[in-house]
Amino acid sequence: MLVATALSCIFVRDLFAVIMVFGLYSLLSAGFFLSLKAPDVALTEASIGAGIAPILMLGTLALTRKRSEPQPRAKKSLRSALLPLVVVSLTGVALIYATLDMPYFADPAAPIHNHVVPRYIEQSGQETGIPNIVTSILASYRGYDTLGEAFVIFAAGLGVLALLGFLSDGSGREYWQFEDTANLRHHAVLHVISKILIPLILLYALYVQFHGEYSPGGGFQAGVIFAVAFILYALVYGLEAAYKIMSPVVLRYMMVIGVLIYGGTGVLCLILGGHYLEYGVLSDYPKHGQHIGIILVELGVGVTVASVMMTLFFTFSGRAKRSVLKKQGVET
Amino acid sequence: MTLVFGLFNYWVAMVLMMIGFYILIASGNLIKKIIGLNIFQTSVFILYISMGKIKGGAVPILTEGTEIYTNPLPHVLILTAIVVGVATTALALALVVRIKEAYGSIEEDDIHEKDGSL
Incomplete structure (x- = not known):
């Protein structure tokens, strides 16, 4: 499939x-x-x-x-058509040859299952008090990596903003109805259904965020689900309405705040006498401290991801609106 | 036979990776190239998650009475990689939009023509 x-x-x-x-x-x-x-x-x-x-x-x-431009067949020489195929097949054969050395699928004796991982599985429950091993590795054992990921997402958000420009000159008054979604406004069915769905999606996002220690989920997923709810709202009710609820300027601050929550948790640990991101010092009981630290860090990740995703959407769609308006300006 | 069943998942990942690679190098449309890159990326995810699977392993959430858990480490790596992947994809798409504005086209050939390169 x-x-x-x-x-x-x-x-x-x-x-x-x-x-x-x-x-x-x-x-x-x-x-x-x-x-x-x-x-x-x-x-x-x-x-x-x-x-x-x-x-x-x-x-x-x-x-x-x-449409993807139909490439003129006659112009294309045999060489330029075959070359990618040859390169791809050669690489593929080499890679498949390499898999012959790999341990079989689901083999318990494979090296990947026998070094650091048993320690995580056996100790993480006692050390962090969190049942979801994925969450405890993500936020605690490999906290530095996740900090890096949060910054990469933040940087990508900044990059898109820099490339596609800010949405207005700061006055915030330059938002028009997006032409394509204007049609959706008059669909009563869509309105009713999304009115029911959006609160549920938001609730589910919060559940995923704060229950991430016990069940699958965490900051990354919650942030995305949260953003999807807003994007749905913007698609059905038009961008204008969405801007009223969540202005792009607020979102930009939220991006920074999310990263700062994560970094700040680390600094707080430093102030309290631990190492950077060593949550044990956050409370009298190391286990309790781990719990607090992980929740804070997940919150930071969630805020960053949600606001970056919404910013990305708003930037792309805001751009579309501007270019539509530019065209109209040329015609009239 | 054990060879085939033992390595089948990895082979699927390789085939997907090569499909992505082919789209990436053979197609002239920039958006299609990005989709190819995404397929390539997903194949790496599948490779990692397949390696983390363990026979009879349960979902990696600690519950009483469970002995074997699936390897959680690849899950952590891939989970963050997916989110970072979409962020970088968005950056690439933003570049495509700018290229379209600068050159009036997102076809590789047209762009080369305008640049006078190739």
């Missing part, structure tokens, strides 16, 4: 269809992750791959063009 959808990405010309197929592909791989007993990853892939990524790609599409 996965291979089939991926293959169809090659042959389909219509970019809109390619993006839809890609969303399907992501959803399928999320199901695959679930069957491999990785619920945290499946949750992330489902919300990102099938939710956010296609929306962003569609946003780009709205700004560029719909």
Whole structure:
């Protein structure tokens, strides 16, 4: 199934269809992750791959063009058609040859299961008091890595803002109704359904955020789900309404605040006499301190991810609106 | 036969990776290239998660009476990689938008033509 959808990405010309197929592909791989007993990853892939990524790609599409240019066949020499295929097959054969040395699938004796991981599985429950091992590794044992990830996301958000420009000159009055979504405003069914759905999605996001220690979930997933709820709102009710609730300026501050919560937790540990991000010192009981630290860090991640995702969406769609207006200006 | 079943998941990951790679180098459209890159990326995720699977392992959430858990380390790595992946994809898409504005096209050939390169 996965291979089939991926293959169809090659042959389909219509970019809109390619993006839809890609969303399907992501959803399928999320199901695959679930069957491999990785619920945290499946949750992330489902919300990102099938939710956010296609929306962003569609946003780009709205700004560029719909069809992938049919390449003139005659112009294309045999060499330029075959060369990629040859390169790809050679690399593929080499990689498959390399897998022959790998331990078999699900083999308990594989090296990956026998070094640092048994320690995490046996000790993390006592050391952090958190049942979800994925969360405790993410926020505590590998806290530095996750800090880095949060900064990468933050930096990407900044990069997109820098490339596509800020939404207005700061007056905040330059937002018009997005032409394409204006049609959606008059669909009563969509309105009623999304009115019911959006609070539920928000509630679910909060549940994923704060219950992440006990069940699959955590800051990354919660942030994305939260952002999806707002994007749905913006799509159905128009960008104007969404700006009223969550202005892009506030979102920009939120991005910074999220990263600061994470970094600040580390600094707080330093002040209290521990190492950077050593949560044990946050409370009299190390276990309790770990708990507080992990919740704070997850909160920081959640705020960063949610605000960056919303900023990305607003930036792309705001750009689309501006270019629509520019065209109208030229015509009139 | 054990060879085939033992390594099947990795082979699927390799095939997906090569499909992504092919889209990346053979297609001229920049958005399609990004989709290819994303497929490539997902295949790496599948490779990692497959390696983390353990026979009879439960979901890595501590519960009483469970002995074997699936390896949580790849889950952590991939979970963050997915989110970072979408952030970098967004950056790439933003670049595409700017290229479109500068060159009026998102086809590689047109851009080369305008630049006079190749």
